[in-house]
Amino acid sequence: MSVAAQVVHTHSKVEPAVAFDVERIRADFPILRERVYGHPLVYLDNAATSQKPDAVIQAMLEYYRHDNANIHRGVHLLSQRATNAYEAARSAVHAFLHSELASEVVFVRGATEAINLVAQTYGRVHVGPGDEVLITAMEHHSNIVPWQILCEEKGATLSVAPIDDRGEVVLDEVQKLLHPRTKIVSITHVSNALGTVNPVREMIRMAHEAKAVVLVDGAQAVPHLRVDVQDLDCDFYVFSGHKIYGPTGIGVLYGKAALLDQMPPYQGGGEMISSVTFEKTVYNKVPHKFEAGTPDIGGVVGLGAAIAYISAQGVDAIGMHEHALLMYGMEKLSAIQGVRIVGTAREKAAVISFVMDGIHPHDIGTILDQEGVAVRTGHHCAQPVMDRFGIPATVRASFALYNTEEEIDALARCIKKVKEVLG
Amino acid sequence: MSDLRDIYQEVILEHAKAPRNFRELVDPHQKAEGSNPLCGDRCSVSVAMDAAVIKDIAFQGSGCAISRASASMMTQALKGKTKEEAERLFHDFQEMVTGGNGHSDMGKLQVFAGISGFPTRVKCATLAWHTMHAALHGGREPVSTE
Numbered sequence: 294m295s296v297a298a299q300v301v302h303t304h305s306k307v308e309p310a311v312a313f314d315v316e317r318i319r320a321d322f323p324i325l326r327e328r329v330y331g332h333p334l335v336y337l338d339n340a341a342t343s344q345k346p347d348a349v350i351q352a353m354l355e356y357y358r359h360d361n362a363n364i365h366r367g368v369h370l371l372s373q374r375a376t377n378a379y380e381a382a383r384s385a386v387h388a389f390l391h392s393e394l395a396s397e398v399v400f401v402r403g404a405t406e407a408i409n410l411v412a413q414t415y416g417r418v419h420v421g422p423g424d425e426v427l428i429t430a431m432e433h434h435s436n437i438v439p440w441q442i443l444c445e446e447k448g449a450t451l452s453v454a455p456i457d458d459r460g461e462v463v464l465d466e467v468q469k470l471l472h473p474r475t476k477i478v479s480i481t482h483v484s485n486a487l488g489t490v491n492p493v494r495e496m497i498r499m500a501h502e503a504k505a506v507v508l509v510d511g512a513q514a515v516p517h518l519r520v521d522v523q524d525l526d527c528d529f530y531v532f533s534g535h536k537i538y539g540p541t542g543i544g545v546l547y548g549k550a551a552l553l554d555q556m557p558p559y560q561g562g563g564e565m566i567s568s569v570t571f572e573k574t575v576y577n578k579v580p581h582k583f584e585a586g587t588p589d590i591g592g593v594v595g596l597g598a599a600i601a602y603i604s605a606q607g608v609d610a611i612g613m614h615e616h617a618l619l620m621y622g623m624e625k626l627s628a629i630q631g632v633r634i635v636g637t638a639r640e641k642a643a644v645i646s647f648v649m650d651g652i653h654p655h656d657i658g659t660i661l662d663q664e665g666v667a668v669r670t671g672h673h674c675a676q677p678v679m680d681r682f683g684i685p686a687t688v689r690a691s692f693a694l695y696n697t698e699e700e701i702d703a704l705a706r707c708i709k710k711v712k713e714v715l716g
Numbered sequence: 717m718s719d720l721r722d723i724y725q726e727v728i729l730e731h732a733k734a735p736r737n738f739r740e741l742v743d744p745h746q747k748a749e750g751s752n753p754l755c756g757d758r759c760s761v762s763v764a765m766d767a768a769v770i771k772d773i774a775f776q777g778s779g780c781a782i783s784r785a786s787a788s789m790m791t792q793a794l795k796g797k798t799k800e801e802a803e804r805l806f807h808d809f810q811e812m813v814t815g816g817n818g819h820s821d822m823g824k825l826q827v828f829a830g831i832s833g834f835p836t837r838v839k840c841a842t843l844a845w846h847t848m849h850a851a852l853h854g855g856r857e858p859v860s861t862e
Contacts, residue, residue, distance in 0.1 A: 653780035685756040
């Protein structure tokens with residue numbers, strides 16, 4: 294073991310194969326060699342979607358070139374290979390989330406579909422007139438609208454726990470809003486617009502005391518944090534593959550086996566059945582009960598490769614690197630006169646949302662783009678968060694394992710240019 | 717390659733900072749709301765007609781420099797125009813900012829020609845125009861650029 298590797302080892306619970314070397318990691322991502330308007334690409338829109346390493350691109354390519362077949366049917370060799378690849382990815386997610394069983398992992402299109410699945414199955418059975426669903430004021434639209442649809446259908450109420458000026462959820466208010474009619478609590482682990490890391494373990498404990506089940510939206514958490522669903526004791530946990538260096542169109546619903554077993558199916562079709570006659574259909578067991586139709590097998594293979602890639606780097610090592618970038622970025626951007634950071638929670642993931650005096654985020658985004666710096670501008674599918682802070686939009690820079698301090702310097706330099714052009 | 721100066725011209729920045737006709741008409745004959753759901757920009761346009769002629773036109777809302785300047789200069793360009801002239805100008809403006817050739821001389825509005833090099837900003841430039849169009853047609857439903 295090299296000296297550098299030993300140093301990492303002392304800081305990390307996992308053992309990365311080699312020391313965290315951002316230049317080596319950057320070499321794994323072919324898109325980072327793109328040039329934008331003649332400038333090197335500075336990709337700081339990772340909370341929207343992350344870039345894909347060669348390992349993921351190659352795994353999907355190899356699957357389609359060598360193994361492609363439908364799964365769980367057919368006795369031929371390719372079908373067996375495709376099935377093995379698909380189920381190996383399920384095992385990888387099972388290990389990644391530290392679930393008790395691999396069968397607690399359901400493949401879906403993404404976090405959005407996972408939330409809709411829970412709302413339309415568990416929700417429709419367990420939420421009735423006068424009941425309540427509790428969310429927080431920092432949720433993404435995908436963790437608001439499915440519950441609004443459910444509540445409207447059932448005559449239930451959607452209640453919202455407020456956030457404070459730092460962008461932290463107010464736990465006392467959560468406690469007050471929890472009562473015997475609260476059937477479901479659905480909360481984000483990390484806010485996409487503010488970067489806030491919620492104290493979900495504590496919130497889950499509070500919700501369970503009130504006998505509510507808890508769904509955690511982990512879309513923004515899994516790229517940055519080690520997640521252990523058994524330790525959290527959440528009932529459902531959802532995330533999207535494309536935010537953790539996997540392909541778009543594939544995601545995960547984790548659910549406790551006891552809950553998934555009793556839930557009705559979401560969609561009917563092939564794969565999700567044991568037997569079908571015109572009189573009666575017997576549903577397949579979980580997770581297959583929730584995977585009607587031929588799934589995105591290539592996407593699942595890509596997701597499995599992405600998880601293997603992250604695990605090889607070490608989730609904790611990635612988290613440390615990103616935290617250092619966050620600290621550096623917060624300091625750099627706060628030092629620029631006229632820049633105001635929105636979202637200053639004490640526990641924060643690698644997301645910096647900001648506004649500038651008298652300059653609209655959209656104009657900032659265009660000028661940064663011309664310099665090769667990709668950021669997100671807008672409401673980030675979290676309009677209630679924008680309303681809470683009395684702003685129409687923010688600029689959001691979000692970091693990944695391949696970002697560097699030099700890229701944050703480039704961002705800061707370009708923000709100064711924005712002031713020159715528009716100030 | 718398009719240059720930033722193509723869109724952030726002096727006259728555009730000046731209108732963005734101090735938009736003209738940025739107010740609510742006391743007694744508008746027609747009014748419409750518009751929004752760009754992608755960036756959260758909002759715009760309302762109110763129009764007072766004198767027979768077939770736009771006697772007064774004003775806008776309000778929040779948005780980027782491009783959308784504010786575009787709304788401001790639109791109100792200046794349309795005052796005194798007939799409904800038909802306004803519609804023709806809207807068509808020509810859209811044609812110009814999307815890089816088409818089928819438009820006549822745009823006068824002062826020509827400063828927005830550079831938008832065609834920035835496709836993601838076309839909606840910013842046209843939001844007020846779409847809203848004006850809805851106002852002239854007595855649109856009850858808010859218009860959206862999506």
